[in-house]
Amino acid sequence: MTGTTGTTTTGTATTDTATSGTAPGTTTPRVIVVGAGPTGLLLAGDLATAGIPVTVLEKRPHRLSNLSRAFVLHARTLEQLDARGLADELEALGQPLDRLGLFGRLTIDLAGLPSRFNHLLVLPQYEVEKVLERRAVEAGADIRYETELTGLTQDATGVTVRAGGPEGEEPAEGRTEIFRAAYVVGADGMRSAVRQAVGLPFPGRSVIRSVVLADVRLAERPSTVFTANAVGDAFAFLVPFGDGYYRVIGWNRARDVPDSAPLDLDEVRETVRLALGRDFGMHDARWMSRFHSDERQAPAYRAGRVFLAGDAAHVHTPAGGQGMNTGLQDAANLGWKLAAVAGGHADPGLLDSYQAERHPVGRAVLRSSGGIVRLAMARRPWALAARAALTAFLGAVGPVRRRLVGQVTGIGYRYAAPRGAHPLTGVRVPDVALAGGGRLHEALRGGRFVLIAPEPYEAGSGRADRLAVARWVSDRRTTVLVRPDGYAAWAADAATPAQTGAALARHLGPTG
Numbered sequence: 185m186t187g188t189t190g191t192t193t194t195g196t197a198t199t200d201t202a203t204s205g206t207a208p209g210t211t212t213p214r215v216i217v218v219g220a221g222p223t224g225l226l227l228a229g230d231l232a233t234a235g236i237p238v239t240v241l242e243k244r245p246h247r248l249s250n251l252s253r254a255f256v257l258h259a260r261t262l263e264q265l266d267a268r269g270l271a272d273e274l275e276a277l278g279q280p281l282d283r284l285g286l287f288g289r290l291t292i293d294l295a296g297l298p299s300r301f302n303h304l305l306v307l308p309q310y311e312v313e314k315v316l317e318r319r320a321v322e323a324g325a326d327i328r329y330e331t332e333l334t335g336l337t338q339d340a341t342g343v344t345v346r347a348g349g350p351e352g353e354e355p356a357e358g359r360t361e362i363f364r365a366a367y368v369v370g371a372d373g374m375r376s377a378v379r380q381a382v383g384l385p386f387p388g389r390s391v392i393r394s395v396v397l398a399d400v401r402l403a404e405r406p407s408t409v410f411t412a413n414a415v416g417d418a419f420a421f422l423v424p425f426g427d428g429y430y431r432v433i434g435w436n437r438a439r440d441v442p443d444s445a446p447l448d449l450d451e452v453r454e455t456v457r458l459a460l461g462r463d464f465g466m467h468d469a470r471w472m473s474r475f476h477s478d479e480r481q482a483p484a485y486r487a488g489r490v491f492l493a494g495d496a497a498h499v500h501t502p503a504g505g506q507g508m509n510t511g512l513q514d515a516a517n518l519g520w521k522l523a524a525v526a527g528g529h530a531d532p533g534l535l536d537s538y539q540a541e542r543h544p545v546g547r548a549v550l551r552s553s554g555g556i557v558r559l560a561m562a563r564r565p566w567a568l569a570a571r572a573a574l575t576a577f578l579g580a581v582g583p584v585r586r587r588l589v590g591q592v593t594g595i596g597y598r599y600a601a602p603r604g605a606h607p608l609t610g611v612r613v614p615d616v617a618l619a620g621g622g623r624l625h626e627a628l629r630g631g632r633f634v635l636i637a638p639e640p641y642e643a644g645s646g647r648a649d650r651l652a653v654a655r656w657v658s659d660r661r662t663t664v665l666v667r668p669d670g671y672a673a674w675a676a677d678a679a680t681p682a683q684t685g686a687a688l689a690r691h692l693g694p695t696g
Contacts (some may be wrong), residue, residue: 213365214231214237215366217241218241218372218377219242219373220242221309224372224494226515228325230515232320232323232325239325239326241332246330255431256304256306256423257508258505258593259301260593260597260612263595263670264669267668270316273315274311277307278311294589294593306423306424308425333347334360336381342364343368345364345368347362348360366526370492373494373496374478378490378492382488384484388479388480388499389480391501392477394441394445395477396435396447397433397474398432398471400432400469400470401430403465411460414459416458417437418435418437418458418459419435420432420433420455420458421434422464433502434452445474449466453466481543482497484543485538485539486538506552506553513545519669521538530693541600595612605675608662609672610671618656620655628668628670631668635684636654636663637653638656644688644695663676667691
């Protein structure tokens with residue numbers, strides 16, 4: 185595959201060769217992450233925690249904005265953050281919501297989610313970034329702000345990245361920096377320079393234009409904690425931040441103007457009145473923005489030694505609040521695999537599973553978020569009738585509603601397993617209690633695998649930093665090897681020590 189700045193080849197050389205023979209003055213981390221948003225910061229923190237030298241390049245200055253479009257953490261993301269010891273801190277900062285009102289007809293109760301986090305958490309993206317950045321830096325990640333990727337080439341042994349100051353300016357020291365790494369991850373957003381550099385297309389289209397967003401105070405409190413509805417040509421929803429402000433997102437078909445068109449609070453009020461019946465006395469907007477919403481997905485998340493994650497790989501409508509969450513899940517999936525390969529514990533072929541596992545999830549998120557927004561945009565009588573029928577159906581049929589909630593919250597996804605594998609393989613493992621105290625998410629901290637067995641098991645030398653061994657609280661006889669991202673890598677009923685040892689060797693490499 186030929187990229188815009190060089191030739192892409194797959195290559196299977198080990199990490200050490202990726203940094204050998206580099207020119208003096210070249211910086212040589214094992215992994216370069218481009219983009220210091222939530223996806224890039226989580227990934228960098230995971231790699232640094234695993235002892236993998238990682239450098240993050242971010243073209244923005246080091247100034248975390250208190251304004252952001254993303255504002256929801258779903259249950260599966262909170263579970264992943266819990267496995268990193270971060271969830272409780274974020275929970276204390278955010279506003280939990282356990283009920284969602286949709287189209288004035290359907291209330292979705294999240295209290296029944298099979299998760300410790302049986303709610304969604306309203307929390308601005310910048311608060312998530314603060315916590316993830318601190319973790320990454322404390323673990324040893326090198327974050328370079330005001331450093332923009334200007335070129336990328338790769339060969340069979342590694343990737344060479346050229347970086348300069350923002351908007352083409354040189355860095356403060358007056359020179360362009362050259363980095364050489366084993367792998368590069370583009371987590372640099374919808375207009376990803378990394379994706380463009382390797383020549384990956386980003387097919388799709390704009391779904392709706394002139395979406396308005398505002399953070400406002402309300403004189404009247406809505407009757408539901410999450411309010412969404414569509415009437416005629418208008419759609420809007422309100423959700424509280426917990427600090428006295430509400431996030432408003434709205435769209436008015438009759439007001440189709442460019443993103444650059446001026447926006448005032450009167451327009452936001454009018455959109456909300458049309459969709460929700462009243463504007464709740466909104467006032468004191470601290471932020472307003474107009475944007476368009478695209479549906480796009482790269483056909484491949486990997487080009488040789490270069491990977492895409494988050495908005496660089498997929499973008500979709502804000503319906504369901506799945507954007508930041510899907511990117512964080514990408515990072516959780518890719519991070520432990522890169523750490524295993526870069527650390528010499530796994531064959532490079534493991535990295536192919538990132539595309540196999542995460543691309544179908546990205547496609548499903550495009551479908552689910554797109555379906556919600558198309559229901560909101562319905563205007564013809566037959567479409568409105570279909571929306572009413574569907575919301576009534578979801579309200580009445582529990583299994584279908586639970587499946588939808590599982591998709592939106594992320595806990596319903598599973599990864600494909602090899603033919604003949606145990607039914608648990610690829611399944612999300614709940615945060616089960618473990619014998620002797622503690623729970624699974626605590627055992628996963630540090631990026632380890634966790635072996636949950638019915639009897640004590642001696643895992644052998646050389647794995648203590650990458651494997652925790654625990655036992656069930658109950659008398660369950662299934663042995664499960666849980667990946668660092670919380671999914672079952674292998675499972676067996678009544679496993680022999682030899683079977684367990686073979687599974688550990690397959691997934692963690694030999695002892696020694």
